[in-house]
Amino acid sequence: MSRKEVRLSGFGGQGIVLSGMILGKAASIYDGKHATFTQSYGPEARGGACAAEVVINSQPVHYPHIVDPEVLVVMSQGAYNRYVPEFRESGLLIIDMDLVTVDEQAENHRILSIPATRIAEEMGQRVVANIVMLGFLATVTDLVSIDAMREAALTSIPKRTIELNTRAFEAGLEHGRKAMAAGVSG
Amino acid sequence: MSRRVSRPSTGKQGVLEGEFFMLGDDACAEGAICAGCRFFAGYPITPATEIAQRMALRLPETDGIYVQMEDELASMNTIVGAAWAGVKAMTATSGPGFSLMMENLGLAIMMECPCVLVNVQRAGPSTGLPTLVGQGDMMQARWGSHGPYSIIALAPTSPQELFDLTIDAFNLSELYRLPVLVMTDAEVGHMTEKVVIPPYDEIERAERPRPAVPPEEYEPYRCPPGELVPPMAIAGEGYRFHTTGLTHDERGYPATADDRVQWSLVQRLIDKIEKNRDRIIRLAEDEMDGAEVVVVSYGIAARTALWPIEMARAEGIKVGLLRLITVWPFPEERIRELAGQVKAIVVPEINMGQIVLEVERCAAGKVPVISVPHPGGGIHKPEIVLAAIRRAAGRESDL
Known part of the structure; x- marks a missing residue:
């Protein structure tokens, strides 16, 4: 596997940073690859768009930051406005469809959508929307194996929430399978 | 009691x-x-x-x-x-x-x-x-x-x-x-x-040298013969001693009347490091054999330099990386040696040129030393370091 770059974005409180942590952990600890996870600090990280950046490679990661990500996960309109204009053509854009409205800026991207937050709310806990999204991400990309992502997720959350997070992850997987079966739009 | x-x-x-x-x-x-x-x-x-x-x-x-x-x-x-x-x-x-x-x-x-x-x-x-x-x-x-x-x-x-x-x-x-x-x-x-x-x-864990003599014979800054590091007593173990930031003799007492004590103390503080340089200094070298250009760097700047180094190698430039794991004491001997072997040395660092001064000092004019500064707030863009490597190798750079 050559170098892969992913940006996960949303607003503070959605668990974006934890998602980056889990993705990197899945790749480096459970898939045996190299992964570097970084995040934005500073004033730009407060309130507005929040982002986690993950680089995955079978070789050691020399350059720790993403330069030209091929996967962009967007869980807020603010993050959409900030990161989509600079996102590469034909990159895979994954959105939370209830929180993000797509416009002509995304017409050259492959787009996959999932109502991650709605699914989480239906489970009674909006906070697991990020885990739903990770289940989806593991299914629709080959960044990490599904087992690695599951293992990384379930070892990164409080033990008493394992059952809830497992359901959230599986729901994301299920939506991912459906999305793959339906084909990629865009 | x-x-x-x-x-x-x-x-x-x-x-x-x-x-x-x-x-x-x-x-x-x-x-x-x-x-x-x-x-x-x-x-x-x-x-x-x-x-x-x-x-x-x-x-x-x-x-x-x-x-x-x-x-x-x-x-x-x-x-x-x-x-x-x-x-x-x-x-x-x-x-x-x-x-x-x-x-x-x-x-x-x-x-x-x-x-x-x-x-x-x-x-x-x-x-x-x-x-x-x-x-x-x-x-x-x-x-x-x-x-x-x-x-x-x-x-x-x-x-x-x-x-x-x-x-x-x-x-x-x-x-x-x-x-x-x-x-x-x-x-x-x-x-x-x-x-x-x-x-x-x-995991290897070193411990400070401890006194081998009873408390009444202990002098806190007396080294055993041939050694440069004095054994260290611990407060509360019965060893009564004095220590100070003033220039002090082997007993730990201030000795400020003439400069002989200052000479021997300061010389020993320096010697205990400089005479053990071989034991202390660690370097990581990558593809140094036959290198025409060597990048000398440390920390994150050395890591990110690996990308432009790979780009330069893909262009056929023989470039090695000398990474300073130990920056101080500075590996003077290795830089002097390199200065006689390579065409140029490139030094990327996230400051406006600090360690490059040491490299220049050791290269002593024998070989060009190219500084690749960065004021901080980000890491070097790979093309900047690549341009410096090309220049060092005598290649035209379009950047």
Whole structure:
């Protein structure tokens, strides 16, 4: 596997940073690859768009930051406005469809959508929307194996929430399978 | 009646083992704990805060002590005291705090206190860019405290190496009885990667030399014949002695009447490092055989240089990397040797040219030395370093 770059974005409180942590952990600890996870600090990280950046490679990661990500996960309109204009053509854009409205800026991207937050709310806990999204991400990309992502997720959350997070992850997987079966739009 | 002094244990209680996806700053704290550090005094500052935070959480779990200090002067002073109390002690800071620690860094050097000071460098001067990377304190690490001395400074490139080098820093500080600097930066400190923590019993831990004589014969600054590091008694063990930041004789008493004591003391403080350069200095070399151009760098700048180095190799330029794991003492011998072998040396660093001055000094005009500066706030764009490598190799650069 050559170098892969992913940006996960949303607003503070959605668990974006934890998602980056889990993705990197899945790749480096459970898939045996190299992964570097970084995040934005500073004033730009407060309130507005929040982002986690993950680089995955079978070789050691020399350059720790993403330069030209091929996967962009967007869980807020603010993050959409900030990161989509600079996102590469034909990159895979994954959105939370209830929180993000797509416009002509995304017409050259492959787009996959999932109502991650709605699914989480239906489970009674909006906070697991990020885990739903990770289940989806593991299914629709080959960044990490599904087992690695599951293992990384379930070892990164409080033990008493394992059952809830497992359901959230599986729901994301299920939506991912459906999305793959339906084909990629865009 | 004698009072027993209670000290933190250094056992394996609470020490981690295994593979973790871990923040660099956290890896530094875990490295310290694996090295036997059981005392941390500090004042939080971005981007070093997570080290203090982790130590505040972890030291109570490992029978250690965390003290939140009122500022960085007190932090450095407190670990000097902790060293005399017999514990392995550390503090961690960044730019402004590093400046505040300089005076008491000198005290630790003069008193010969083993301890570790971590500087997670950010971009300065002054408050600068608190959350963003810099390597602008490399000369301050060498010369920041007043007066003549030698020091040891290490520069990690990854969370794993930050873990490993924090252990090395403790071991060097114990062996040579001085404060050792871990000169990391905001990139490495705030980066999360896999960190392998080996089993506790497989980690090498050095201990300071201890007195072999009874208390009544002990002189705190008398070295055994042929040695440069005096055995260190611990306060409370019955060895009564005096120690001071004043120039002192072997008994630890001030000796300020003439410069002979100053000569022998300062010379020994320098010699104990410089005469052990071969044991202390560590370098990582990559494809140096037959290299026409060599990149000399350290820390995050050396790591990110690997990308443009690969690009240059793909263009057919023979380029090697000499990475300084130990920045101080500076590997003069190796740079002198290289200066006779290669076409040019390229030195990327995230400051406006600090270690390049040492490289130039050692190259002594025998070979061009190309500085690739960066004021901080970001890491070098690969094309900038690539352009310098091309120029060094005598290739036209379109950049």
